[in-house]
Amino acid sequence: xxxxxxxxxxxxxxxxxxxxxxxxxxxxxxxxxxxxxxxxxxxxxxxxxxxxxxxxxxxxxxxxxxxxxxxxxxxxxxxxxxxxxxxxxxxxxxxxxxxxxxxxxxxxxxxxxxxxxxxxxxxxxxxxxxxxxxxxxxxxxxxxxxxxxxxxxxxxxxxxxxxxxxxxxxxxxxxxxxxxxxxxxxxxxxxxxxxxxxxxxxxxxxxxxxxxxxxxxxxxxxxxxxxxxxxxxxxxxxxxxxxxxxxxxxxxxxxxxxxxxxxxxxxxxxxxxxxxxxxxxxxxxxxxxxxxxxxxxxxxxxxxxxxxxxxxxxxxxxxxxxxxxxxxxxxxxxxxxxxxxxxxxxxxxxxxxxxxxxxxxxxxxxxxxxxxxxxxxxxxxxxxxxxxxxxxxxxxxxxxxxxxxxxxxxxxxxxxxxxxxxxxxxxxxxxxxx
Amino acid sequence: xxxxxxxxxxxxxxxxxxxxxxxxxxxxxxxxxxxxxxxxxxxxxxxxxxxxxxxxxxxxxxxxxxxxxxxxxxxxxxxxxxxxxxxxxxxxxxxxxxxxxxxxxxxxxxxxxxxxxxxxxxxxxxxxxxxxxxxxxxxxxxxxxxxxxxxxxxxxxxxxxxxxxxxxxxxxxxxxxxxxxxxxxxxxxxxxxxxxxxxxxxxxxxxxxxxxxxxxxxxxxxxxxxxxxxxxxxxxxxxxxxxxxxxxxxxxxxxxxxxxxxxxxxxxxxxxxxxxxxxxxxxxxxxxxxxxxxxxxxxxxxxxxxxxxxxxxxxxxxxxxxxxxxxxxxxxxxxxxxxxxxxxxxxxxxxxxxxxxxxxxxxxxxxxxxxxxxxxxxxxxxxxxxxxxxxxxxxxxxxxxxxxxxxxxxxxxxxxxxxxxxxxxxxxxxxxxx
Numbered sequence: 001x002x003x004x005x006x007x008x009x010x011x012x013x014x015x016x017x018x019x020x021x022x023x024x025x026x027x028x029x030x031x032x033x034x035x036x037x038x039x040x041x042x043x044x045x046x047x048x049x050x051x052x053x054x055x056x057x058x059x060x061x062x063x064x065x066x067x068x069x070x071x072x073x074x075x076x077x078x079x080x081x082x083x084x085x086x087x088x089x090x091x092x093x094x095x096x097x098x099x100x101x102x103x104x105x106x107x108x109x110x111x112x113x114x115x116x117x118x119x120x121x122x123x124x125x126x127x128x129x130x131x132x133x134x135x136x137x138x139x140x141x142x143x144x145x146x147x148x149x150x151x152x153x154x155x156x157x158x159x160x161x162x163x164x165x166x167x168x169x170x171x172x173x174x175x176x177x178x179x180x181x182x183x184x185x186x187x188x189x190x191x192x193x194x195x196x197x198x199x200x201x202x203x204x205x206x207x208x209x210x211x212x213x214x215x216x217x218x219x220x221x222x223x224x225x226x227x228x229x230x231x232x233x234x235x236x237x238x239x240x241x242x243x244x245x246x247x248x249x250x251x252x253x254x255x256x257x258x259x260x261x262x263x264x265x266x267x268x269x270x271x272x273x274x275x276x277x278x279x280x281x282x283x284x285x286x287x288x289x290x291x292x293x294x295x296x297x298x299x300x301x302x303x304x305x306x307x308x309x310x311x312x313x314x315x316x317x318x319x320x321x322x323x324x325x326x327x328x329x330x331x332x333x334x335x336x337x338x339x340x341x342x343x344x345x346x347x348x349x350x351x352x353x354x355x356x357x358x359x360x361x362x363x364x365x366x367x368x369x370x371x372x373x374x375x376x377x378x379x380x381x382x383x384x385x386x387x388x389x390x391x392x393x394x395x396x397x398x399x400x401x402x403x404x405x406x407x408x409x410x411x412x413x414x415x416x417x418x419x420x421x422x423x424x425x426x427x428x429x430x431x432x433x434x
Numbered sequence: 435x436x437x438x439x440x441x442x443x444x445x446x447x448x449x450x451x452x453x454x455x456x457x458x459x460x461x462x463x464x465x466x467x468x469x470x471x472x473x474x475x476x477x478x479x480x481x482x483x484x485x486x487x488x489x490x491x492x493x494x495x496x497x498x499x500x501x502x503x504x505x506x507x508x509x510x511x512x513x514x515x516x517x518x519x520x521x522x523x524x525x526x527x528x529x530x531x532x533x534x535x536x537x538x539x540x541x542x543x544x545x546x547x548x549x550x551x552x553x554x555x556x557x558x559x560x561x562x563x564x565x566x567x568x569x570x571x572x573x574x575x576x577x578x579x580x581x582x583x584x585x586x587x588x589x590x591x592x593x594x595x596x597x598x599x600x601x602x603x604x605x606x607x608x609x610x611x612x613x614x615x616x617x618x619x620x621x622x623x624x625x626x627x628x629x630x631x632x633x634x635x636x637x638x639x640x641x642x643x644x645x646x647x648x649x650x651x652x653x654x655x656x657x658x659x660x661x662x663x664x665x666x667x668x669x670x671x672x673x674x675x676x677x678x679x680x681x682x683x684x685x686x687x688x689x690x691x692x693x694x695x696x697x698x699x700x701x702x703x704x705x706x707x708x709x710x711x712x713x714x715x716x717x718x719x720x721x722x723x724x725x726x727x728x729x730x731x732x733x734x735x736x737x738x739x740x741x742x743x744x745x746x747x748x749x750x751x752x753x754x755x756x757x758x759x760x761x762x763x764x765x766x767x768x769x770x771x772x773x774x775x776x777x778x779x780x781x782x783x784x785x786x787x788x789x790x791x792x793x794x795x796x797x798x799x800x801x802x803x804x805x806x807x808x809x810x811x812x813x814x815x816x817x818x819x820x821x822x823x824x825x826x827x828x829x830x831x832x833x834x835x836x837x838x839x840x841x842x843x844x845x846x847x848x849x850x851x852x853x854x855x856x857x858x859x860x861x862x863x864x865x866x867x868x
Contacts, residue, residue: 341802368771430765
């Protein structure tokens with residue numbers, strides 16, 4: 001699957017926010033970059049951006065992309081952007097396409113869920129349009145939006161002035177490769193509006209509709225739309241991850257989301273946040289090892305919990321901006337393990353001062369168990385469903401409470417028993433399923 | 435792909451070794467079980483065994499198979515086994531087949547390499563016969579063996595009495611599903627020899643040849659053949675693994691192969707050997723932690739190195755008997771990590787007695803680094819090629835020398851620096867490739 005992003009228009013109503021509409025800043029990235037990452041995340045192998053107005057700005061933006069993205073982005077210029085419509089821009093991309101393709105608008109914001117729903121559809125020799133049945137939804141101007149009339153899962157008619165509409169056009173299409181020849185031969189003298197091309201397809205019964213349910217999207221024409229898009233994406237953070245444990249769900253996530261919203265517009269990248277988490281964890285470990293007197297114990301506990309909260313922000317930021325990457329997830333996992341080692345070692349050091357040398361072996365058991373739970377999860381998570389799961393959120397809370405309440409040995413006992421028991425159960429259960 | 439194993443014949447020449455030829459013991463398993471595992475390992479989803487002579491013995495053997503294997507094995511009885519040939523046995527399996535299938539002989543021993551070469555071929559609407567061009571090879575009786583004449587990659591003729599032969603018939607076929615209807619309608623009154631059926635296919639130009647190169651196989655008819663098969667498979671152990679480091683290749687592997695040969699005929703399973711390695715490692719760790727005086731130090735070092743050598747045996751035994759499994763590899767990795775933790779902790783304990791408390795942090799760094807090298811390898815091994823690799827073999831040698839020479843702190847420094855540096859380099863390099 002390839003992708004085309006139409007980014008040739010002037011976008012005059014947003015010129016107060018940005019001279020080049022596709023490069024309008026949004027949550028630490030730009031409208032265009034967000035859609036490029038979204039398309040790649042949805043499975044596109046290559047993204048063709050059709051430029052027009054301010055082509056040079058977009059060219060410079062492309063040159064500054066990380067190599068991993070830049071290699072997959074191609075710019076195609078529509079030289080007649082000023083006197084043609086968006087269908088003609090799409091026609092410029094057609095000669096470069098080789099198969100089915102996603103078609104997105106640079107000035108639309110889409111959620112990852114919307115994209116996921118759309119790419120699961122079958123264009124069936126025509127095209128699929130993602131439609132939103134929530135007519136009258138907040139944030140969408142019903143007069144300015146393109147509306148569609150549906151019949152038996154197909155689009156019958158679409159347009160801004162449509163009477164008796166069933167849904168909004170979200171501006172996201174999945175098109176079959178069979179459309180390419182007709183697009184490539186589009187004349188500038190014909191009706192070059194994309195909606196006209198799509199109406200033609202609809203007349204042939206080849207434009208299917210894909211209901212996006214309550215997935216978020218926003219057409220961004222004005223600075224009010226931009227503010228609405230920002231708010232809508234930030235609200236999407238609330239969904240959390242299905243894998244979250246109870247500590248994460250009820251304690252950490254609300255706090256980390258609050259922090260992520262504060263970070264969203266900054267230049268902090270998810271990977272930088274992962275390193276920041278390790279730094280905070282290291283300070284917490286130093287304090288834990290050297291603490292004496294209840295204020296320091298309490299502070300160490302608070303810092304550990306803060307690191308645990310902050311540990312949610314890298315992933316949230318990545319999902320919010322579509323900046324997630326295989327490297328990011330891997331880096332986070334490795335740095336988290338170093339953090340685990342530092343904290344458990346610090347706790348063991350405390351226990352060694354307070355109790356006897358036997359705390360050394362207890363600490364090693366806790367450390368090995370914690371590591372092995374993460375190490376064995378690579379494989380066991382693929383095949384086992386575990387009822388109760390002692391994740392990092394709970395481990396960190398045990399450590400935070402252990403030091404705050406001056407009970408390092410109790411915390412180490414909890415970890416050593418729970419973690420090694422988890423590994424032992426996995427060894428037993430995997431025997432039957434692997 | 436499915437598989438058929440012909441196991442109906444009497445095998446009178448081997449009756450001194452075993453009443454039921456397919457169940458003749460070989461290297462801690464049986465001829466038949468080895469071929470079942472081999473077929474599954476090569477990608478077969480199901481194995482149909484055609485029985486005849488001593489059907490009940492094979493039925494009982496099947497009931498005692500591990501569930502994971504038993505679910506994939508079906509027995510089909512050839513009631514006329516005494517008065518028909520092996521082609522008629524194959525015909526009994528035909529109604530149960532649904533696609534392309536491997537065809538193996540219960541009384542042949544094949545190497546995994548041979549199977550791999552064969553399943554990579556395309557039966558192209560007919561069949562592929564694995565052939566061995568090493569005429570006069572030791573272990574094969576040239577008068578008793580089935581020979582083939584080749585022309586342009588196809589078999590022209592096959593038979594025991596063939597003049598002007600080009601290669602041996604190894605008794606392993608990959609057959610196309612198109613052969614099934616003809617097989618199912620085979621009459622017992624016609625020539626029911628498999629070689630006659632294959633000759634017919636050859637006459638139609640539909641029997642292709644697949645040269646197995648120097649891959650091992652053996653037709654087992656006599657107790658001399660059985661001894662030759664045992665020796666041939668044990669010799670195959672010598673190949674080692676491409677991923678072996680220098681310590682493994684020149685020091686550990688020769689010793690572990692010697693041990694594996696000793697274990698081969700016992701009932702020790704690879705998984706049991708993995709647990710045994712952990713037990714020896716635990717004893718070595720106990721000794722390391724409590725050693726005083728050079729004889730104990732030396733003994734601890736020798737035990738660590740012994741555990742390292744033994745660590746190669748589980749995999750060797752699994753490859754030798756085709757007993758490898760996803761669970762086995764996973765179990766081994768997890769138990770190895772516990773072993774690492776025990777040894778590094780013991781070394782740290784020694785260093786704590788000898789030096790000051792700062793050895794604690796050094797030990798934690800060595801432990802975390804060692805864990806993280808294994809933890810990060812899950813992903814980095816898939817995409818990175820590392821020039822020098824400090825594997826477990828080298829880590830164990832450093833620990834063994836460290837305790838034997840009474841230099842625990844030096845060993846910990848080596849590990850802490852080398853392991854964490856390896857992780858650091860991976861973090862840098864993966865950024866560009868992930």
